[in-house]
Amino acid sequence: MDFQKAKQALVQGKIENVYCLQGSEVYLQQNFRQALAQKIENLAGELDLxxxxxxxxxxxxxxxxxxxxSFFVxxxxxxxxxxxxxxSQAQQKMTDGQTKRLLDYLKDPNPATCILFIVPHDQVDKRRKLTKAFLKETTYINISPLGEAAVQSFIQSYIQxxxxxxxxxxxxxxxxxxxYQLSQAxxxxxxxxxxxxxxxxVTLEVVNSLVTRSLASDVFELTNAILARKLDRxxxxxxxxxxxxxxxIQLHALIVSQFRLFLQVKLLQMQGIKQDEIAQTLSVHPYRVKLALQASRPMQIGELSxxxxxLIQADYQMKTGLGNKDTSFYLILTKIMQL
Structure with a gap:
């Protein structure tokens, strides 16, 4: 179910017996769990949590x-x-008996109890019997990272x-x-x-003075400059x-990670996979995938590789002490500019 529709149902006083929030967007998770607790408290007169x-x-x-x-509500x-x-790589194991008990409960939940399961992962294994049951039997709400338009809409609503x-x-x-990370915004x-x-x-100048750029944004700007062969920048x-x-060493690891993303999105795009699907496949925010596709577009796959x-070789040298960590970046940058 769409997050906004689920919230609207809560506003109208419709509370389901079993909810499942699936995704990594922390703000949406906190927003929904608070709204659910508040609505149950309002209707029951007291919250038994x-x-x-x-x-x-x-x-x-x-x-x-x-x-x-409950004896009280x-x-x-x-x-x-x-x-x-x-x-797919679940660490929490259940016996067959526990799985059956959970499946039976989902089909016939206690009407006096509301359960909220929180799955903080952007991908689930839809082949699993349990997953199929959750999708069918619960009010299943996806809270994976939102695209640009959706985040912008949320922000505008917040400001209003x-x-x-x-x-x-x-x-x-x-x-x-x-x-475009909603929780950070x-x-x-x-x-x-x-x-x-x-x-x-609140003007542009205010944002520039009060809102700190994320390290990821700075590293992305740096890798863009490297791709564009802008040495001074x-x-x-x-x-x-x-x-x-x-x-x-931390900075170099982030640079390597960013170039790995460039390669991955370019390879997946060459296979005809769309932007949103690439984001899901790599478990990366859609906005980062969009920027990576834009940045890597002028590069041939061979050059990027x-x-x-x-960068991988320099990273290895820095981490094993074979190179001076304070000068390694400048040396690798000089080599890149000569490619």
């Missing part, structure tokens, strides 16, 4: 609690965090509900600085809202990052 970590308790413990009745809420038994002014330029700059908006309490409009960005106390190999 039990929380479990699926890594620490068995499904039997959860179901024992779910099948019992007509409906209680159970939240089960960190569920991974729907993914918070009742402060923010220019279109400022909104765009904010989203770019946080790589909302966290930054909390700061900007405090600034706007004095009645001032590459050195300037790198030196700025060093002045910000980032370790050269050669650049990546150079």
């Amino acid at each position: 039990s929380s479990f970590d699926a890594n620490e308790v068995s499904i039997d413990t959860v179901l024992d609690e779910a099948e019992s009745y 007509d409906q209680r809420l159970i939240i089960v965090d960190q569920v991974d038994f729907l993914i 509900s918070a009742d402060f002014e923010m220019t279109t330029e400022a909104q765009k700059a904010l989203l770019q600085r946080v790589d 909302v966290a930054e908006l909390e700061k900007l809202k405090q600034f706007a309490q004095s009645g001032q409009k 590459s050195i300037q960005i790198y030196q700025d990052l060093i002045l910000m106390k980032h370790d050269p 050669q650049l990546y190999l150079q």
Whole structure:
């Protein structure tokens, strides 16, 4: 089910017996669990809440609690965090008896209990019997990272509900600085809202002064400069990052990771896979995939592979002490510019 539709159903007072939130978008997860708890509390007059970590308790413990009745309220809420038994590489194992018990409960849940399962993974194994049952029997809500348009819409709604002014330029700059990550964008908006309490409009200048660029954004700008063979710009960005106390080995590892992403998205695109599917396949935010496709477009796959190999070799030398970590970047940059 679409997140907004699920929220709207809650607003209308429709509470289901079993929910499943699947995805890594933390803001949407917190938003829904708070809204669900508030709605149950409003309807019941009091909140009877039990929380479990699926890594620490068995499904039997959860179901024992779910099948019992509260002495205080007509409906209680159970939240089960960190569920991974729907993914392909699940660490949480269940016996056949436990699996059957869970499947039976999903088909016939206790009407006096609302369970919220939280699966913080963007991909699940839809071949699994359990996954099929969850998709069919629960109110299954996808909260994977949103695309640009959806994030922008959320931000605009947030600004409107918070009742402060923010220019279109400022909104765009904010989203770019946080790589269109909804949770980070909302966290930054909390700061900007405090600034706007004095009645001032949030402008581009305000965003540039108050919202810190993410390290991922700076590394992406650096790799773009390297791809464009802009030597002076590459050195300037790198030196700025060093002045910000980032370790050269850490920076180089991030650069290698970014070039790996360039290669992966280019190879998948060559296979005819669409942008959204690439993001799902690589478990990467759609905005990062879009930027990677744009940045790598002018490069031939052979050139990109050669650049990546150079970086891998330098990374190995830095981590094994064969090269000076303070000068390795400049040496590899000189080699790249000569390719």
